[in-house]
Amino acid sequence: MPEQAQKSLVSLLIPEYTKPIVENTNQLKKGDKKMGMEKYRIDQSKGLEFGLYSLGDHLSNPQTGERISAQQRLKELVETAKLADQAGIDFFSIGESHQEYFTTQAHSVVLSAIAQATEKIKIGSSSTIISTSDPVRVFEDFATIDLISNGRAEIIAGRASRVGLFELLGYDIRDYEELFEEKFELLLQINENEVVNWSGNFRAPLRNAKVLPRPKEGFMPIWRAVGGTPASAFKAGFQGVPMALAMLGGPVSHFKTSVDTYRHALTQAGYDPADFPVATTGFFYTAETTQQALREYYPHINEGMKRTNGRGFAKQLFAQGADKRSVMLVGSPQEIIEKILYQHEQFGHQRYMAQLEFGGVPFDRIMKNIEIIGTEIIPAIKKYTAKQ
Amino acid sequence: MKIVGLSGSIVGSKTRTAMNYLSKEILEKYPEVEFNLIDLADYDIQFSDGRNYLEYEGDTGFVTKQIMEADAIIIGTPIFQASIPATLKNIFDLLPEKSFWDKIVSILVTAGSPKHYLIVEQQLKPILSYMKAQVVQSYVFIEEKDFYRKEIINDDIIFRIQRLVEDTVVLTETHTNIRKAKEEEYDF
Numbered sequence: 001m002p003e004q005a006q007k008s009l010v011s012l013l014i015p016e017y018t019k020p021i022v023e024n025t026n027q028l029k030k031g032d033k034k035m036g037m038e039k040y041r042i043d044q045s046k047g048l049e050f051g052l053y054s055l056g057d058h059l060s061n062p063q064t065g066e067r068i069s070a071q072q073r074l075k076e077l078v079e080t081a082k083l084a085d086q087a088g089i090d091f092f093s094i095g096e097s098h099q100e101y102f103t104t105q106a107h108s109v110v111l112s113a114i115a116q117a118t119e120k121i122k123i124g125s126s127s128t129i130i131s132t133s134d135p136v137r138v139f140e141d142f143a144t145i146d147l148i149s150n151g152r153a154e155i156i157a158g159r160a161s162r163v164g165l166f167e168l169l170g171y172d173i174r175d176y177e178e179l180f181e182e183k184f185e186l187l188l189q190i191n192e193n194e195v196v197n198w199s200g201n202f203r204a205p206l207r208n209a210k211v212l213p214r215p216k217e218g219f220m221p222i223w224r225a226v227g228g229t230p231a232s233a234f235k236a237g238f239q240g241v242p243m244a245l246a247m248l249g250g251p252v253s254h255f256k257t258s259v260d261t262y263r264h265a266l267t268q269a270g271y272d273p274a275d276f277p278v279a280t281t282g283f284f285y286t287a288e289t290t291q292q293a294l295r296e297y298y299p300h301i302n303e304g305m306k307r308t309n310g311r312g313f314a315k316q317l318f319a320q321g322a323d324k325r326s327v328m329l330v331g332s333p334q335e336i337i338e339k340i341l342y343q344h345e346q347f348g349h350q351r352y353m354a355q356l357e358f359g360g361v362p363f364d365r366i367m368k369n370i371e372i373i374g375t376e377i378i379p380a381i382k383k384y385t386a387k388q
Numbered sequence: 389m390k391i392v393g394l395s396g397s398i399v400g401s402k403t404r405t406a407m408n409y410l411s412k413e414i415l416e417k418y419p420e421v422e423f424n425l426i427d428l429a430d431y432d433i434q435f436s437d438g439r440n441y442l443e444y445e446g447d448t449g450f451v452t453k454q455i456m457e458a459d460a461i462i463i464g465t466p467i468f469q470a471s472i473p474a475t476l477k478n479i480f481d482l483l484p485e486k487s488f489w490d491k492i493v494s495i496l497v498t499a500g501s502p503k504h505y506l507i508v509e510q511q512l513k514p515i516l517s518y519m520k521a522q523v524v525q526s527y528v529f530i531e532e533k534d535f536y537r538k539e540i541i542n543d544d545i546i547f548r549i550q551r552l553v554e555d556t557v558v559l560t561e562t563h564t565n566i567r568k569a570k571e572e573e574y575d576f
Contacts, residue, residue: 161440162439162440163437164443173437291575294574294576295575295576309440309442310442310484311456311484315571315576316571318574318576319574319576
């Protein structure tokens with residue numbers, strides 16, 4: 001482990017040895033700005049938010065062997081967002097991956113097109129690789145999208161699961177940890193303050209810098225993307241930022257540990273967990289029966305994982321995904337509703353983000369899924385999760 | 389069926405010599421098997437830096453992809469300082485967790501002394517178990533005295549190599565069939 005990374009780990013585990021990583025800039029005085037969940041545009045009286053997200057993968061449909069063009073894929077992503085908007089889905093996001101089999105490298109540009117094409121749906125990234133970008137430019141882009149969309153833009157910032165983009169964009173993979181931490185903190189500072197004074201290792205210093213434009217309400221929700229381990233969730237809590245938790249597969253109880261760790265870290269760092277939203281993400285596919293859903297979705301997941309991750313998805317594990325206790329939401333609408341409610345009971349989260357269109361799922365099936373989400377799933381989960 | 393032979397050291401000749409016998413046995417007895425012998429001495433492999441194996445280039449990318457695509461891997465290793473060579477451990481480090489899920493792995497070991505007999509049990513097998521391999525339990529242990537000028541002079545070793553090859557092929561076939569039958573039950 002590099003020395004720097006080791007240091008920051010120590011400071012996380014034993015906070016009294018070093019200064020806190022961030023000052024509690026999120027703790028605002030009453031009447032100052034928006035507070036708590038409202039600050040992150042979450043209204044719990046409306047119940048659990050339902051979102052769709054895409055990594056922007058560009059894979060062939062394993063059932064036909066055909067791959068649509070990159071242009072077609074981009075147009076379908078915009079269309080998917082429009083349909084999601086019309087169906088009453090709360091959130092739509094697109095990720096940034098600079099590698100083969102992906103097509104939304106310029107994800108903020110795609111999101112800008114979506115901002116123009118939609119009316120009510122919140123839009124965001126899933127995720128923005130802040131480590132290899134300039135936080136000033138990222139903020140400028142997303143604040144612009146926020147204005148175009150009339151206050152609907154959000155950022156989920158992540159650290160990348162691949163190394164290729166470090167080479168492509170001129171960064172050293174040995175700075176993996178520090179690049180993320182430094183740049184993410186700068187992004188948060190720009191979000192909180194109209195005038196920024198800042199200096200660090202990976203970017204020229206900012207002196208009385210005004211980063212413009214400002215988002216519609218002066219501030220926009222910025223989340224930290226968190227992978228499978230509680231150690232990663234701890235960092236999000238310690239930093240006092242909303243957490244977007246990736247859940248590919250496994251039991252709900254496993255991911256509950258991460259959610260609990262996040263809230264524990266928030267408390268430990270002096271924040272109130274009630275002020276910070278949690279979003280979970282995972283594979284999603286619905287059809288008339290659970291068996292049909294498994295049959296239709298499995299080839300996309302298996303082949304898609306092979307291409308993008310180098311390993312398929314074992315059938316045995318996928319079959320277990322149908323169990324109520326698994327995080328994976330593949331099944332009949334009724335089973336999915338029950339699973340979402342079970343997860344809500346366990347996690348107490350504010351948003352669920354579904355990965356529906358991975359691995360070349362054809363557009364007509366995406367449309368069908370969105371229709372079921374809008375007519376059956378969302379009304380049921382809102383009804384049971386709305387806070388009185 | 390794809391089988392990769394992996395000769396795990398970049399120095400010495402005994403492991404490679406034994407692996408040549410093993411290769412010949414597979415090619416003669418099982419011509420339908422797609423067999424590929426990778427001798428690490430022939431490749432320039434970088435140290436693992438934690439990236440996804442698909443992202444390695446050149447020899448490193450070639451070797452990791454060959455291993456990941458195999459149904460079975462036969463590892464040949466010498467014993468250095470009472471352990472496996474660093475070059476072999478590096479191959480494991482280059483691969484993802486649970487890389488050997490649904491793969492058969494068998495072992496051939498060459499050693500300078502009979503005192504090294506349990507190194508495989510105590511050091512190599514735990515790594516393979518962690519990586520979820522189906523390990524062929526019996527391995528071939530070959531000593532210095534079994535070689536003479538790059539030939540194996542102990543017939544017992546020849547028989548054991550034959551049995552190792554047979555066990556590897558049979559177990560791979562069996563495991564593939566079991567998995568196939570089980571996957572068909574899922575009906576998706």
